[in-house]
Amino acid sequence: MANYADFQIGLYLAGLGGELPAYPLTFAGLEAAAQAKMEHRLWDYVAGGAGDEHTQRANVAAFERWGILPRMLSGAAERDLSVELFGHRLPAPVLMAPIGVLGVMTDDGHGDLAAAAASASSGIPMIASTLMQDPLEEVAAALGDTPGFFQLYTPNDREVAESLVRRAEAAGFRGIVVTLDTWTLGFRPRDLQHATFPQLRGACLANYFSDPVFRSRLAASPEDDPGAATLHWAMTFGNPTLTWDDLAWLRDLTDLPLLLKGIGHPDDVRRAKDEGVDGIYCSNHGGRQAASAPALELLPAVVDAADGLPVLFDSGVRSGADVIKALALGATAVGIGRPYGYGAVLGGTAGIEFVLSCLLAEADLTMGLNGYAGIAELTREVLLRC
Numbered sequence: 001m002a003n004y005a006d007f008q009i010g011l012y013l014a015g016l017g018g019e020l021p022a023y024p025l026t027f028a029g030l031e032a033a034a035q036a037k038m039e040h041r042l043w044d045y046v047a048g049g050a051g052d053e054h055t056q057r058a059n060v061a062a063f064e065r066w067g068i069l070p071r072m073l074s075g076a077a078e079r080d081l082s083v084e085l086f087g088h089r090l091p092a093p094v095l096m097a098p099i100g101v102l103g104v105m106t107d108d109g110h111g112d113l114a115a116a117a118a119s120a121s122s123g124i125p126m127i128a129s130t131l132m133q134d135p136l137e138e139v140a141a142a143l144g145d146t147p148g149f150f151q152l153y154t155p156n157d158r159e160v161a162e163s164l165v166r167r168a169e170a171a172g173f174r175g176i177v178v179t180l181d182t183w184t185l186g187f188r189p190r191d192l193q194h195a196t197f198p199q200l201r202g203a204c205l206a207n208y209f210s211d212p213v214f215r216s217r218l219a220a221s222p223e224d225d226p227g228a229a230t231l232h233w234a235m236t237f238g239n240p241t242l243t244w245d246d247l248a249w250l251r252d253l254t255d256l257p258l259l260l261k262g263i264g265h266p267d268d269v270r271r272a273k274d275e276g277v278d279g280i281y282c283s284n285h286g287g288r289q290a291a292s293a294p295a296l297e298l299l300p301a302v303v304d305a306a307d308g309l310p311v312l313f314d315s316g317v318r319s320g321a322d323v324i325k326a327l328a329l330g331a332t333a334v335g336i337g338r339p340y341g342y343g344a345v346l347g348g349t350a351g352i353e354f355v356l357s358c359l360l361a362e363a364d365l366t367m368g369l370n371g372y373a374g375i376a377e378l379t380r381e382v383l384l385r386c
């Protein structure tokens with residue numbers, strides 16, 4: 001059983017020898033340090049979101065409106081944060097959410113491999129995006145014994161979608177996460193102001209350019225004519241006509257656990273359940289897609305409608321306390337997004353490991369100091385609207 005709280009003891013002890021932490025401890029600190037380091041358009045792409053960005057600010061504010069009820073003398077000196085997910089025992093109820101530009105966020109331009117290495121060392125699963133700088137097979141090989149999940153953006157070419165899923169299965173991913181909220185791009189003023197979008201410049205398209213079916217659609221290979229290959233990607237990336245009628249096809253694509261990301265309405269949860277999906281991923285994409293979409297506020301009703309199906313949640317998780325709150329509202333596990341992305345910017349694998357260690361230490365201590373020894377004790381009754 002991992003003792004995540006000890007991470008802080010290590011930091012204090014290192015301080016006795018004059019050593020200071022290598023990276024900022026808070027989200028605000030990570031954000032500021034990442035901004036100072038990043039090329040300004042890439043920074044805006046990662047930090048920015050839809051419209052006036054009130055949606056992503058609201059994601060964070062939603063967590064601040066909940067307090068955790070403290071229980072004393074309850075014997076919570078030893079905690080167990082582990083959870084079961086699709087037959088895997090995870091050391092903690094946390095995953096790395098897919099970040100489709102991670103590849104170009106590290107100094108070496110291999111951010112997906114950096115995240116995979118951090119996943120291997122920490123045991124925290126990575127949900128690998130369709131949009132990666134290295135092909136999914138190489139990323140899967142770097143995951144070690146940690147289960148990984150593949151996130152699918154469903155292209156409007158069904159055979160390319162099928163090929164990506166086959167490759168993810170063959171590479172050893174343990175589940176497919178289909179993102180539904182990005183059938184077209186959200187209105188993102190920062191990116192529009194720069195008139196730039198990383199993938200349109202050919203970044204993070206390795207899964208497409210290495211795909212035999214995608215390549216078969218091109219007159220010239222991506223190596224010979226990257227511009228034409230990128231244009232073909234742009235024409236086929238989104239799938240505006242995808243509807244519930246296509247879900248049977250998606251379900252039949254794989255025997256792996258199938259999750260739908262971007263679900264927020266209880267009726268959609270019930271429909272997904274009827275169609276045989278294995279898990280719901282409640283998220284508003286970090287406020288990058290539909291403006292004014294709530295996230296945390298939707299979680300309890302999503303969990304109720306899921307009626308026992310695993311529910312993942314992300315959007316606005318900035319601290320270990322946030323992780324505990326999402327679990328108390330019923331999430332089975334919680335996706336970390338921008339925080340680990342900034343860790344990748346600052347220190348690659350080591351930066352991601354540091355951010356995850358901080359989050360898990362804080363989650364562990366928040367549980368313990370409030371008197372809860374296990375995840376099962378985190379129910380809605382432990383939260384207080386403040």
Ligand SMILES: Cc1cc2nc3c(=O)[nH]c(=O)nc-3n(C[C@H](O)[C@H](O)[C@H](O)COP(=O)(O)O)c2cc1C
Pocket residue numbers: 045046047056059097098099100101129130131151179261283284285286287288314315316317335336337338339
């Ligand atoms: C720069 C960036 C790229 C993203 N790329 C993807 C992606 O490729 N696929 C996907 O399903 N979600 C993607 N997301 C959404 C995340 O998976 C997650 O829902 C979001 O980051 C949660 O919000 P938060 O980071 O503010 O907590 C991306 C988010 C960011 C910030």
